[in-house]
Amino acid sequence: AQTVTQSQPEMSVQEAETVTLSCTYDTSESDYYLFWYKQPPSRQMILVIRQEAYKQQNATENRFSVNFQKAAKSFSLKISDSQLGDAAMYFCAYGDSWGKLQFGAGTQVVVTP
């Protein structure tokens, strides 16, 4: 079975600064995907960024980028130029070839002015 571990319950960052959220996972599969989702207080899960395991190039979406280390089974998220609207719970998720998602416990991001 796959497991996803997020070891940082909470991270605080000042506006305009950069914060990095860590995530490790365990799997014996070769075909999988990794995701970062954002969940604001409204409960709506929003996809932030996605990485295909077979791609070596790290995914980037505007101010969000990942550092994917396949051998180390590590998948961190970097938020650059943090904004107040980035404050939310962030979940790392592992997706198998069928689309079933396994989530980590989440990291609460607090953005201070």
Add this chain to the structure above:
Amino acid sequence: GAGVSQTPSNKVTEKGKYVELRCDPISGHTALYWYRQSLGQGPEFLIYFQGTGAADDSGLPNDRFFAVRPEGSVSTLKIQRTERGDSAVYLCASSLELGKSYNEQFFGPGTRLTVL
């Protein structure tokens, strides 16, 4: 277009009662997923459908939980003889098709179930 909708947004029930939670996926999405999110935790997979059939129900915790999707669109999660431990937010998601993990799953706002 409209996103995934879930009703009710909140449901309070008493221990031992039966509840139904509804999910309306995005039109045209053939894959539908249910997850359960307990307080302070990440969502946990319950079941997913491709069309009308449950392709994987391995996440359902016990036989009190059942889900249907009779016409391949709307899905209902049914919980019999509710217990206090069933209290959680139940999330529904849909995607274009199953078997393609790169297809984005679009989540609904969830139903918060409270069992007294």
